[in-house]
Amino acid sequence: MIKTITVRGMTIGEGAPKICVPMVGATLSELKDEAAYLKSLDLDLVEWRIDFFEQVEVIGKVKEAAAEIRAILVDIPLIFTFRSAKEGGEKEISSEYYIELNKSAAQTGLVDIIDVELFNDEQDIKRLIEAAHGHGVFVILSNHDFEKTPSKDEIIARLRKAQELGGDLPKMAVMPTSTADVLTLLDATNVMNEQYADRPIITMSMGGKGIISRLAGELFGSALTFGAAKQASAPGQIDVKELRRSINLLHSNL
Numbered sequence: 175m176i177k178t179i180t181v182r183g184m185t186i187g188e189g190a191p192k193i194c195v196p197m198v199g200a201t202l203s204e205l206k207d208e209a210a211y212l213k214s215l216d217l218d219l220v221e222w223r224i225d226f227f228e229q230v231e232v233i234g235k236v237k238e239a240a241a242e243i244r245a246i247l248v249d250i251p252l253i254f255t256f257r258s259a260k261e262g263g264e265k266e267i268s269s270e271y272y273i274e275l276n277k278s279a280a281q282t283g284l285v286d287i288i289d290v291e292l293f294n295d296e297q298d299i300k301r302l303i304e305a306a307h308g309h310g311v312f313v314i315l316s317n318h319d320f321e322k323t324p325s326k327d328e329i330i331a332r333l334r335k336a337q338e339l340g341g342d343l344p345k346m347a348v349m350p351t352s353t354a355d356v357l358t359l360l361d362a363t364n365v366m367n368e369q370y371a372d373r374p375i376i377t378m379s380m381g382g383k384g385i386i387s388r389l390a391g392e393l394f395g396s397a398l399t400f401g402a403a404k405q406a407s408a409p410g411q412i413d414v415k416e417l418r419r420s421i422n423l424l425h426s427n428l
């Protein structure tokens with residue numbers, strides 16, 4: 175039995191996968207416009223991709239922006255994500271600042287979930303999770319391979335590691351180079367979900383080939399999917415309206 179996670183009244187891990195749309199603004203004014211636009215869409219969560227924000231290295235500015243974004247989104251669940259360049263993001267920062275940034279975001283109480291990359295020091299991860307939980311903030315423990323799709327066993331091992339370390343939502347994004355790779359990701363998701371997971375997991379196969387993985391999460395065991403509004407944050411994200419239509423189609427026939 176997979177446990178669920180409830181954020182601001184929205185439950186992840188039951189029914190159709192929840193839809194998350196990223197915000198990728200570089201300035202506060204862009205972010206405010208983006209947030210206002212996202213508010214008008216049919217989505218379940220918003221992800222603030224803070225690595226796109228040009229003032230990401232000034233904690234005070236990050237907090238200020240978080241407050242403005244929260245004021246616009248009101249009660250929409252918000253994920254705070256600094257995606258490192260080595261995992262497909264825009265920038266690289268020191269590991270010390272990475273920890274400080276995430277901890278500060280969690281402490282504000284303005285974000286609901288932080289996304290922490292699994293390939294960091296284990297003690298740092300554990301401390302960060304503890305700090306986040308202390309403020310009622312959930313943690314996605316994530317890993318991304320923008321080059322290839324690791325083996326099924328490796329994908330499962332990383333998701334299990336994320337669970338063991340205490341991540342509330344283990345997540346894995348991989349790039350397929352063949353149709354078989356897409357099947358590998360789906361198979362790993364299904365096995366993880368049925369045999370090992372005691373919490374919701376999130377997986378996706380990126381790029382055009384992987385689109386099925388973004389639609390069929392309810393069948394294979396991925397609880398959340400990323401869709402695009404004006405600008406995608408990763409290859410293969412489809413428009414949020416079409417995404418909703420597709421997951422509803424699958425949901426109503428399962």
Ligand SMILES: O=C1C[C@@](O)(C(=O)O)C[C@@H](O)[C@@H]1O
Nearest residue numbers: 196255347378380400407408
């Ligand atoms: O990790 C993920 C998933 C993602 O890479 C995707 O493929 O949809 C998009 C990112 O913004 C997010 O942080």
